[in-house]
Amino acid sequence: MNYILFDDSQIRNQLKPFTFIRPVADIRCGTLTIREKWEYQFSSKISCLTENYLAEKNTFDDSVKIYINGAVCPNKTIIEAILQLNEDESLVAGNDTLAIKTSKTLSFPIDYDAFNQQHFIGEITIIKQLPDIFLKNGEQIKADFQVITKDRKSQEINDPFTRIYAPENIFVEEGASIKAVIFNAENGPIYIGKNAVIQEGSLVIGPFSAGEGCIVAWGSKMRPNTTLGPFCRAGGEVGSSVFFGYSNKAHDGFLGGSVIGEWCNLGANCNNSNLKNDYTEVKLYNYATNQLEKTGELFCGLFMGDYTKAGISTMFNTGTVVGVSANVYGAGFQDKHIPSFTWGGADTEYVNYRFDKAIQVINATMQRRDKQLTEAEIAVLKHVHDLKQQ
Template sequence: MSTPQLAIFDDQRGALGPMLDLRAVYDLRTGAVTTRHRIERAVGQPVSATISPDALTALTDAPTLADLNDGPVLLINGRWTGITQPHVVRDLPYNAALIQSDGQLIAAHVNRDDVRHLMAIRQWQAPANVNIQIAPEPMLIERPWHILDQLEKTLLDDLKASNVPVDNERGTRNPNAETRNLVQIANDSDIAPMVVFDTSRGPIVIDDGTQVHPFVSIEGPCYVGPNCVIGTHTSLRPNTVIGPQCKVSGEVAFSIFHSHSNKAHQGFVGHALIGQWCNLGADTNVSNLKNTYGPVRMQLSADTTPQNTGRTFLGPVLGDYVRTGIGTRLNTGAVVGTGAMIAHSGFSPKFVDRFTFLTDHVAQPYNMDKFINTARTAMARRETEMSASLESRLRAMARDRHVLRDTGA
């Protein structure tokens, strides 16, 4: 049988808070790269079709179901990050489906008509008359903290697959040369003097066009994406991902910056997920550990209750276009919705809904004309223009918001 075409779908079943307001689940950065890119690498071929929620189809130019040819299709859930049991998914026989023990579809190797039928009914279950295989362990992410649960594995897998050139003159040397971790630095990056690369715990990759200023400490495993700026005296601690075109200073640990976000001043960010086009004001600090050392709870939306994450270390989740004022303090396990502005002198609330302008005195809806103008200005600084479809999506989300009026912690 011919090699199947690869199709990835978003089943809209994971509760990932504001992270999916403006992107399908497979476009989340879940390590050095997005889930989509890791799935492509895991199965050894590019995506032929993506299936996204209706509200997001206008925001992407990715291939769709209409681009599939006749023949077999390997249909994969975008909540599989490509790291758990990759051989089981890659080698799934034709006319078979892989499901979790709870019935959720992970992957199916079927014909194009079966895929079209599943999309039409939006019931992402195993097609009828196929052989069912039960996955040996849970394989789909369900909550934001599951990305951090897998980060050590996904990041290491991504770094090992990097084609950025090796710099043999840098990094902490391991006495066993065969297992020595690597420092990989793109040829057109700019590394200032007095930068320390500590690879005793894992490799480090610095991608194209990035500037690393003097007196920076970078501990592997760590990835810094293309065209970033890492400011003087910054400390990037293990399991940190800085996505493309970010400006970062201060201390960052075990966190993912998706892309195009700024943390240009001092302050600590740990065990956090930072969206796209965010700007953290000077001395913005996050809490990632309760003073009781107990498990962190997280509220993912205005109409749900806090959930026990089971994690001792967990910082905030910030949606896209979030901005914080000088000296902002973000609570342990806080969730800040897309487009929110925090100008609050105390600890932020545990949940701030999308497009909320939060001060010490009030939490009120953001004026959307002002928000759009500010967002356009921020994007123009990166030579990016806001599309009409993105503006339409942002305005539609603002109409559906719920504003949290509790300004306590």
């Protein structure tokens, strides 16, 4: 059986800036990305159907294929419902198409009306709006913890100065370093990835996940429902936030109710607001409508696209959206929406970030991890850059 995770065009637009450079299924919520969750379930690599400029080079024969909405997180009930579909049937919940079984090779965007609908009844976790990524992160850390640690034994924590509450809810991978830390997993699991480092004086409260090669800096306060993707570094106070991977917030400062893409950097003493002073619901820039839209949420922080950097002491207002490869700095609160490839800040004029300069800075950043942009990645970034100019 070929399993393919497809992008819904409306959801895809609503999840920008993160979907500018990735399919929806490569968004991280919990310890794993959505694609990784499905790969665990089916024990196989899974491809994605998305916009042409991001399209993977896949070839499919005429055998039956199961297309699954890339915004849907797996659970036992929905997997059973998907596997019970007959050919040319779709599984729907409300206005959302969850899955399709067909021998046809579909293209983006999918014509949902071509299939006979079967209605799904049961609980479902679907990432449809930006706040969903951090709002559903705690429950997904718990779900991923069960999948990743099943029938496996955690490495022991032997440091005599580390204090552990609910050790049965803590899993430590090989090579991790933990010294003089307080772990409290009474209200949710704590997952520490391979070769991660939790430095002295850190406080970590579950649900929490630190991926492979992460560093939690000295004296940090990692609050519940927080994920650090692989090779991230986090310091200061972080709560209810998701770092996709390879991003740094190495110094003091508060980050809450936020989502940070890959290869981002928050300078020393960067802070964000995640609650308005008048306690009213937060409005958030929506790429689908090109305007601020109500979120229905009181707590909502910063959404920072990939390859973006913020200078020291940068302040982000409640519900701020920053695009891909921006360079933001300056005193005072930044604009609520900062487009991709923008250079500037609150006390200076925002100007266009030259594409060649942006690529140079990205490569310099990646070189510190012995990586470089591929030609395909540069082409994707060029597409995003040119979209801004239209």
